[in-house]
Amino acid sequence: MSIQEFAAKDFQAAVVRQKGGPFVIETASITPPRHDEVLVRVVATGMCHTDMVARDQIYPVPQPIVLGHEGAGIVEAVGENVTKVEKGDHVVLSFHSCGACRPCQEGHPAYCENFNDYNFAGARPDDGSHALCGHDGTPLNDRFFGQSSFGAYAIANMRNVVKVRKDAPLELLGPLGCGIQTGAGTVLNALKVEPGSSFAAFGAGAVGLSAVMAAAATGATTIFAIDVVPSRLDLARELGATHIVDSSKDDPVAAIRKITGKGVDFAMDSTGIPAVIRNAVLALRPMGSAAIVGASKPGALLDLDANDLMQNVKSIRGVVEGDSVPDVFIPKLIDLYLAGRFPFDKLVRFYSLDQINEAAADSEKGGTLKPVIRIGAM
Structure with missing residues (x-):
């Protein structure tokens, strides 16, 4: 027509x-x-x-x-x-x-x-x-x-x-x-998670699980998924998480440090909940980096330990849409999917x-x- x-x-x-x-x-x-x-x-x-x-x-x-x-x-x-x-x-x-x-x-x-x-x-x-x-x-x-x-x-x-x-x-x-691009892009484009590194996804919804898959695809060897829904955590393990934490039962920061010692290299929060974002920052090793990708309620404020950020040289940043150039990144994700890696x-x-x-x-x-x-x- x-x-x-x-x-x-x-x-x-x-x-x-x-x-x-x-x-x-x-x-x-x-x-x-x-x-x-x-x-x-x-x-x-x-x-x-x-x-x-x-x-x-x-x-x-x-x-x-x-x-x-x-x-x-x-x-x-x-x-x-x-x-x-x-x-x-x-x-x-x-x-x-x-x-x-x-x-x-x-x-x-x-x-x-x-x-x-x-x-x-x-x-x-x-x-x-x-x-x-x-x-x-x-x-x-x-x-x-x-x-x-x-x-x-x-x-x-x-x-x-x-x-x-x-x-x-x-x-x-x-x-x-949007959603899957956000999680995967935060790992691959913004945080630039490296092979052999450690990563924690706080929130195991579609965005968080996309991040888990991307971390696995890029070669991260220690991957945490943190959530309160058991079925999501089970799927996270299937998609590449090496460790899962039910934060309704266990302290995620303590659980991460028990496995890693000092904390993870990279963390991402997709919940937008200030208390969860705080845990994502606390779970970082010295010189670690965290990304906030979840939408918080208007006016939501973060309560962070300023000395923890300064003395441990931690970084925290916001990320929108995975810092992606869609014309480049979306075809890459499709190629990864068709190759069985995403x-x-x-x-x-x-x-x-x-x-x-x-x-x-x-x-x-x-x-x-x-x-x-x-x-x-x-």
């Missing part, structure tokens, strides 16, 4: 119209892609904690809105200035960035100075326009992470579309655009679009690590 023909057609999308949800399946319509945009037919979209954070207005995105930011699909049409993909390409959708600020220019688009405007504003940052309309013809807030992929179609910018190999299972790949499929459970609220509930209860919403056929 032509772009003009498509623009008149309706499709199903999950819309959040009030704080706390629910996701409501509604009829929506979409505009043609602009000169720098890509129209994608969505095959499947991962559900991430940030979708619930936005639904619940912890991050105050405008409503009504179509969320979804781990989309994977097939290119239907491209704007006149788009050259990196063409109709029929398989793509993963990731976060958006401006491309012009200092962090973007220095190769760190995840730290874009305009990140919130490009990913959370609910509209195009240049003119405040929308790509989506509701069933009543009124605009829907969209552009969530530059995509809003909880629907059968999405408009993305050419900067946040990643072309992927066609022999990879497309319906599985969406979570590489089995992230073991985190995934599939749901249909009309089961999206069930998927959210299962995720929040901890029963599903990484929900993926199947939306369209291949």
Whole structure:
């Protein structure tokens, strides 16, 4: 079909119209892609904690809105200035960035100075326009992470579309655009965990377990997973953790020091809980490095021992999206997966679009690590 023909057609999308949800399946319509945009037919979209954070207005995105930011699909049409993909390409959708600020220019688009405007504003940052309309013809807030992929179609910018190999299972790949990229990228790009080193993942959800897999793939020899859910810890061992700690029963810092002596070389917190972040820092050996990747409640404060940081020369840093350049990093993760070295499929459970609220509930209860919403056929 032509772009003009498509623009008149309706499709199903999950819309959040009030704080706390629910996701409501509604009829929506979409505009043609602009000169720098890509129209994608969505095959499947991962559900991430940030979708619930936005639904619940912890991050105050405008409503009504179509969320979804781990989309994977097939290119239907491209704007006149788009050259990196063409109709029929398989793509993963990731976060958006401006491309012009200092962090973007220095190769760190995840730290874009305009990140919130490009990913959370609910509209195009240049003119405040929308790509989506509701069933009543009124605009829907969209552009969530530059995509809003909880629907059968999405408009993305050419900067946040990643072309992927066609022999990879497309319906599985969406979570590489955010959650899995965050965990793996923190290990490989930000902390630069080395062969033979030690690493601790505080939190064994999808992000934490992605970090465990990446640490194992890079050759770390002592890998801890810390959580309170026994099933997650069992899976962590299967995915490469050499030691597991149920922090509801044991002191994780003491457990880590018992095995390592002085502590681990690297640690990552994906919980966003200040007390857990504190333990991640305490668990470091002298000159060790910790990364914070979990979203904390607004205004959350850390209570850290300043002398421990100074005298033991410890480092602590925030990391967004694994400090990744998606066009480079996501294909690398796919190659690792197809080589059998990054089995992230073991985190995934599939749901249909009309089961999206069930998927959210299962995720929040901890029963599903990484929900993926199947939306369209291949």
